[in-house]
Amino acid sequence: MQDKEKIISISNLSYKYQNEESGEYLEVLKDVSLDVHSGEFISLVGPSGCGKSTILKILSGLIKTKKGKVVSKAKKVAMVFQNSALFPWLSVKENIEFGLKMEGIKKSEREKIVAKKIEEVGLSGFENEYPIELSGGMKQRVGIARALAVNPDVLLIDEPFSSLDVFTAEKLRVLLLDIWLKYKVTIIMVTHLVEEAVELSDRILIFTPRPTSIKNIVEIKMTRPRDKRSEEYYNLVDKISKQIE
Ligand SMILES: Nc1ncnc2c1ncn2[C@@H]1O[C@H](COP(=O)(O)OP(=O)(O)OP(=O)(O)O)[C@@H](O)[C@H]1O
Ligand SMILES: [Mg+2]
The missing domain is CATH 3.40.50.300 (P-loop containing nucleotide triphosphate hydrolases)
Incomplete structure (x- = not known):
């Protein structure tokens, strides 16, 4: 190191x-x-x-x-929180997309990134679920995907x-x-x-x-x-x- x-x-x-x-x-x-x-x-x-x-x-x-x-x-610095800190009113996809939207990234690009992150963290099939429907482990997967979506170093x-x-x-x-x-x-x-x-x-x-x-x-x-x-x-x-x- x-x-x-x-x-x-x-x-x-x-x-x-x-x-x-x-x-x-x-x-x-x-x-x-x-x-x-x-x-x-x-x-x-x-x-x-x-x-x-x-x-x-x-x-x-x-x-x-x-x-x-x-x-x-x-x-870029991104954070993953203990309690996942997801937005309960947003779906899995929308939670992951949130930071990208804030950065003004256009929709087609956002969708590509979100799809890739969903696959990477093993959440395929759960894109449209809401946090309340997810297990603790799945919520953390969303939290990790959301952090990674903005490509932090x-x-x-x-x-x-x-x-x-x-x-x-x-x-x-x-x-x-x-x-x-x-x-x-x-x-x-x-x-x-x-x-x-x-x-x-x-x-x-x-x-x-x-x-x-x-x-x-x-x-x-x-x-x-x-x-x-x-x-x-x-x-x-x-x-x-x-x-x-
Ligand atoms: N916003 C705040 N205002 C006042 N005191 C705070 C605030 N946030 C944390 N503290 C206090 O500062 C100290 C350090 O808190 P911190 O959360 O950094 O500890 P920690 O090492 O992460 O603890 P834990 O292992 O329990 O998560 C604690 O005594 C906590 O009560
Ligand atoms: Mg602490």
Whole structure:
């Protein structure tokens, strides 16, 4: 990874939320510095409430940094949310199409892209269903397709599979790896499942409790697909789990 181009560079990033009523500050991020390389798969793990989602929100531009710096060469950043965050009044097809419409892409082109994404995420036959008719796994497939439709070079993913049963989650992880390999997109994923992080990532960032900073970075060199019954896998999961306070 070291020889690859830097796509995002975070230096000394700190962040506080301010309570609207009391005006009090909650210090969440403290001096987070990190270089993300193009095409890398990074996972963020750490104790609940430490500030992992906040980092993704800053990287996606949802919230603005006040202290520290984020330099990004990414042309387009897309996000996949934990609860899929689909528009309930739009069909599968329309949900995936939404971002493209916003970008002013013409109808014939949009339809081509949407059809391709639907096939890629395994949703053929469900184009006209509405989110309420879909299982949790299918909703996440739509969320992934919607993010991919705009052809991002950075994909931010927040606990995408945590509410799914183990079999569905595993299928989606395989899908995500296929997509990552095919499009060489840079992925930054938050997860509380160390096993998931070891299965997927090039590097795992372990965060401290709040106000959070990077406690350790573990590089995973195992070849993919990773053997989850191997001693190496087990040892990595064990080593990382022990570092999460
Ligand atoms: N909009 C907000 N206003 C005020 N406080 C917030 C806001 N969003 C998050 N927080 C607080 O900031 C801290 C960090 O939140 P964040 O969602 O980034 O944590 P997290 O590491 O993603 O946690 P989890 O693992 O539970 O998802 C938490 O204490 C949370 O309550
Ligand atoms: Mg979170």
